[in-house]
Amino acid sequence: MNTAGLLRVAFQSLVRNAFRSLLTMLGIIIGVGAVITSMAIGSGAQAAVQAQLARLGSNLIVVVPGSSITGGVQLGAGARQSLKLGDATAIQADVPGVAYVAPISSTNAQAVAGGNNWATSVTGTTPSWVSVESWNPAQGRFFTDAEVKSGAKVAVLGATVQQNLFPSGGAVGSSVIIKSVPFTVIGVLEAKGQSGFGRDQDDQIIVPISALQLRLNGQNWLGAIFVSAQSPDAVASVVSSTEALLRLRHALTPRAPDDFSVRNIAVVQQAASATADVQSRLLAGIAAVSLIVGGIGIMNIMLVSVTERTREIGIRMAVGARERDILMQFLVEAVALSCAGGIIGVMVGIGAALGTAAGAGWPINITPTSIVISFVFAALVGVAFGFYPAQRASQLNPIEALRHE
Amino acid sequence: MNSNGAVRKDRPPVIDVRDLHKTYRVGAEDVAALDGVTLHVASGEFLAVMGASGSGKSTFMNIIGCLDQPTSGTYLLEGDDVSRLSRDQLASVRSGKLGFVFQGFNLLTRSSAIENVELPLTYAGVRAEDRHARAQRALEAVGLGNRVNHKPSELSGGQQQRVAIARALVNDPSLILADEPTGNLDSHSTQEIMEIFHGLNEERHITIVLVTHEADVAAWSQRIVTFRDGQVLDDRPAAQRASTGTRA
Numbered sequence: 001m002n003t004a005g006l007l008r009v010a011f012q013s014l015v016r017n018a019f020r021s022l023l024t025m026l027g028i029i030i031g032v033g034a035v036i037t038s039m040a041i042g043s044g045a046q047a048a049v050q051a052q053l054a055r056l057g058s059n060l061i062v063v064v065p066g067s068s069i070t071g072g073v074q075l076g077a078g079a080r081q082s083l084k085l086g087d088a089t090a091i092q093a094d095v096p097g098v099a100y101v102a103p104i105s106s107t108n109a110q111a112v113a114g115g116n117n118w119a120t121s122v123t124g125t126t127p128s129w130v131s132v133e134s135w136n137p138a139q140g141r142f143f144t145d146a147e148v149k150s151g152a153k154v155a156v157l158g159a160t161v162q163q164n165l166f167p168s169g170g171a172v173g174s175s176v177i178i179k180s181v182p183f184t185v186i187g188v189l190e191a192k193g194q195s196g197f198g199r200d201q202d203d204q205i206i207v208p209i210s211a212l213q214l215r216l217n218g219q220n221w222l223g224a225i226f227v228s229a230q231s232p233d234a235v236a237s238v239v240s241s242t243e244a245l246l247r248l249r250h251a252l253t254p255r256a257p258d259d260f261s262v263r264n265i266a267v268v269q270q271a272a273s274a275t276a277d278v279q280s281r282l283l284a285g286i287a288a289v290s291l292i293v294g295g296i297g298i299m300n301i302m303l304v305s306v307t308e309r310t311r312e313i314g315i316r317m318a319v320g321a322r323e324r325d326i327l328m329q330f331l332v333e334a335v336a337l338s339c340a341g342g343i344i345g346v347m348v349g350i351g352a353a354l355g356t357a358a359g360a361g362w363p364i365n366i367t368p369t370s371i372v373i374s375f376v377f378a379a380l381v382g383v384a385f386g387f388y389p390a391q392r393a394s395q396l397n398p399i400e401a402l403r404h405e
Numbered sequence: 406m407n408s409n410g411a412v413r414k415d416r417p418p419v420i421d422v423r424d425l426h427k428t429y430r431v432g433a434e435d436v437a438a439l440d441g442v443t444l445h446v447a448s449g450e451f452l453a454v455m456g457a458s459g460s461g462k463s464t465f466m467n468i469i470g471c472l473d474q475p476t477s478g479t480y481l482l483e484g485d486d487v488s489r490l491s492r493d494q495l496a497s498v499r500s501g502k503l504g505f506v507f508q509g510f511n512l513l514t515r516s517s518a519i520e521n522v523e524l525p526l527t528y529a530g531v532r533a534e535d536r537h538a539r540a541q542r543a544l545e546a547v548g549l550g551n552r553v554n555h556k557p558s559e560l561s562g563g564q565q566q567r568v569a570i571a572r573a574l575v576n577d578p579s580l581i582l583a584d585e586p587t588g589n590l591d592s593h594s595t596q597e598i599m600e601i602f603h604g605l606n607e608e609r610h611i612t613i614v615l616v617t618h619e620a621d622v623a624a625w626s627q628r629i630v631t632f633r634d635g636q637v638l639d640d641r642p643a644a645q646r647a648s649t650g651t652r653a
Contacts, residue, residue, distance in 0.1 A: 005527055005533075012515075016515060311511070312513055314511075315511045315512075315513060315524075316524065316528070317472075317496065317499075318470075318472065318499065318505050318511070319499065319500070319505070319524050319525040319528060319572065320496055320497070320499045320500025320501075320525050320528040320529060320576075321496060321528045322492075322493045322496040322497070322528070323492060323493055323496075324493070325528055398472045399467050399472050399473055402472075402507070402511065
């Protein structure tokens, strides 16, 4: 029998038992739907995490002061005063693979502008900060190297600070008083939202590091040095070279512990993407189990169908059907079941994913790959689990089949 | 042989079986269902097979119909040895040379009359348009040209059996095998069905082998073979049927 004929016979047989066919397909529908929905949600979540991490700055390495030991009490990382502006300059000059270096020093202060005031953190840095953080002013401009050199009293506001101090706008050009020192607002940063760790990144004021050290903090120690590597591949070598350079500059003996520590955002990024990866694999595994269960359902119903239609098989054999004809008839029927289930499953999956996006507000990403993979898998399930019943049908003895009641 | 124009002596016999044996293993014992049957059926003959149940006539029909194979002996169908073929080769023989009519009609209940009649042609690889035309002609030949789209459940027993005959006829077989074709029918339908068989044999020279319990039905044939205990007990020309008047 030709393909069109086989398809027609299979289709007729499925339509005749429409309700049973639907129940049989349910396993496949749920399996395929689960694959598509879970992959849409998983991939959406992964993309969101990646985007968030990308906002932290690409290839970012953070050098912070080490812990300090005073009278046997070991304080946490950053407690020690060990990093100076010279360290930042040296990293920029001597470590290969470095793109930008931004020294960071910060303090908390009450900022006042007109009738408004706002408690925020004030960060002192250099213009490299823009490149390291991949963060540009939305209005006005960032300060220049010349302004850093001269210790100019200029400030760039985070979006949150701007909203609180200048609710009606007009921040750029106005004056902000920080710790009794008037600063001129020259720019407002793009709103960046919360960091991956829940901190409002827009709640800060950026000023030249020289201005912070001279006028607000009165000391020269750095809170951190942000270093960005030229490429993700360079991160590891930049980390080790920076460590070696700082040990040399701080004149540490070989046995002395580091008085600083070097941290790497890429590690966090890798961990996050590994987590998302494990999650998608887990979901895919559950979906695969569901598809296999669906396949067993198909096999079960096909075996029932072969038994029910034993006489039909006998008639077909008597009028000249070969083993292959009978095999193909039942195989095509099983595959038609699983493919129909696959198609309905794809629609259910897309619907469920869109529903989740609309209802729970989760980011989703329906990938064509997930649709293709789950549909192909469903079809293969039909072949795999339809083969045994079809094989059994084709091996029936025509005489006994004809005698079957 | 009778004075009948249908028999063609110039062709090889349609059925030429020699020393046919068929044994079944039941538990530890071998039971001989056929015990040395030798029989020739010439092209165009109308043969009736009679015998009690267990006489071996069903086994004989299954082997003649290429549904089963003998344990030993040979079966030449139109001169070709078909006693040692594979399952698929037997299927091809059934598809090309044989037509079956069963006691229980054995139609596909959910398919229309014409779909049932087309079935052998589908497996013979005939193109869809040709299938349809040939099935239509076969149904017209059995007087059901106006019932082609009826399902078996919408037809009487006699009509269903006529659909089955059309199905047996559609692939222009050399041999039609009918296993108690009137067993489920009333006397009126029996008459109708036997007239069709008679006509096919008389006008189209199709060889027919028909199993029956009923002497009336056997009387439509030219020759009656009686089985007992797996052997041919009796082989003689049928008595003349005065009632039909067509064959004397």
